[in-house]
Amino acid sequence: MSQELNDLIVGILMVGGALMSLAAAIGLIRFPDLMSRMHAASKPQVLGLLLFLMAMAVQFESWALLPVLAVCWLFMILTAPVSAHMIGRAGYRTKHLRPELLTIDELDDVVGRAQELLRQAKTGTTAAAVKEDPLVDDDPGAHPAAGSLDDDAVPAAPAETPEARPGVVSGAEAQTHQGARHPGHSPEG
Known part of the structure; x- marks a missing residue:
């Protein structure tokens, strides 16, 4: 491959990666709540890193570099969704969200039930009353x-x-x- 074509491909990949990182940064600043910001921080950042890593692979033209770049991207693609999920859970539990922006709140019933059980435990409700509740799995195991x-x-x-x-x-x-x-x-x- 000629040097000019190589430089052109590397330039396009790097500009694409920079634009994805810029989109993530703008999303972090402009989006209204934690859930939207979390999405903006994780999705374009993973694609931006992939574009930068591809630019490195094209620039250095070395087969020995590909496994290192693949491992780097693999760790990013495995950790970004997990960290975004954990941030989302923590934000939901600490009420750092705007409920009017949620289309469907699937955790509302679960959190409400957990809060009711906590209230019962604090007021001294007997274990037998909680045990009779069919919505509580008080003994995890085979069902x-x-x-x-x-x-x-x-x-x-x-x-x-x-x-x-x-x-x-x-x-x-x-x-x-x-x-x-x-x-x-x-x-x-």
Whole structure:
């Protein structure tokens, strides 16, 4: 490939990468809320980096450089969406969003239910009242029925009882020993 064509391709790729980075910067300044800014920071930045890395590959014309550039872009494409997602979750939880800009708020019911459970825990509602709630998975694990959140309602086992087996603690005794099992509460900590 001639040097002039090489320089032209590198120039186009670098200008494209710079424009994508500029678009991300403008989006960070101009967009109205955290969710929009988060989108502007992650999407064009990944494409801009790809264009810069392609410009480097064309400029240096070395096959040995390609794996390094590919790993660099791979880490960016893996970490940018994850960090944007975590920033979005933190922003939602701390109310750094504008609800009027959301078309659909799928987390509203989940957050409302979690806040209600927190309120019940602070007011001293018994563990039994929380345990009876079908929307709470108080014991994560295998669920016997499809779509069932409560895996404590297992079909009756044969006539063998925990008292018949030495050293086995019944469910009520285990809760007494471990404390109430609310979502977010770890018996170990």
